[in-house]
Amino acid sequence: MHESVAESSHISKIHHASTKEQNGVHESQHEKVLSVTADGIIQSPDFPNTYPRNTVIVWRLVAVTESSRIQLTFDPRFGLEDAEDGICKYDYVEVEEPVGGVVLGRWCGSEMVPGPQVSKGNQILIRFVSDDYFPSDPGFCIRYSLLQQSQSEPEAPAVMPAWMQSVDVLSEAVAGFSTMEEVMKYLEPERWQVDMEDLYKPTWQVVGKSFIHQKKSRGVVDLNLLREEVRLYSCTPRNFSVSLREELKRTDAIFWPSCLLVKRCGGNCACCSHNCYDCQCSTTKVAKKYHEVLMLKHRAGGRGLQKTLTDVPLEHHEECSCVCKNDSD
Structure with missing residues (x-):
């Protein structure tokens, strides 16, 4: 079908030279482009039934004015193939900012419905991917709507990206997290799930002996266990054997047993x-x-x-912490 220049010139410049239009949707070989002028919906094929296997669909939503923003709201009926090790690897729906390719989120499974998403500009991408195995139902349905950007609305204060922070500041911030997921969210809040997945893809130029000798894989190696191993040797309550005579300062008595185990703080504070x-x-x-x-x-x-037979009171340490005692204290 032939399109007029006025209808197709803007879209074809951005996307693909060969496009067709049907029901207001411009379709190219790579993505479907929707001009957003009112509320509408996007959904996985056959929603709310099982979606097809081996499918890739990309929708580009374009608001009519530069000052407009697009809001996405997910239907409570949501279900895709489950994640593996907390990462959506196989079937997923993903929302991306076209400028800079920043991924706002990737979702799968059925335990949690994604929250609302708002574009930073007047465009937003939605990508649906399914592989050859285990399609699920009901898939997903997303309602999109227009938000008008207020000209007088104050801009949110800019937050310095993690990569711009000094080594000292970054090191101290990272040290405070308890899981690898928290670290990755802090470093790359927009694409941390993708980075988590990339961490476990072997790169032979930099791969270490742990891959060769331990068959490194996402299911075997858990870096969070390394932090647990460090914790065992760090400042924690641990068993100490104490002499009752010395502990109770009793030189007039003999105790049996002469020593008992108590919990006392110990370990290094190198961190x-x-x-x-x-x-x-x-x-x-x-x-x-x-x-x-x-x-x-x-x-x-x-x-x-x-x-x-007598009861003797002994002090046990239940919680410990590394305390800074500088010369100035």
């Missing part, structure tokens, strides 16, 4: 803040616990030993 000169492992929560022991004391006048 303290970079600007701390003296970092010590200190207790932040203490509990007093009673232990039943046999106590022996000499009777008055040297007439044998007095034997009694």
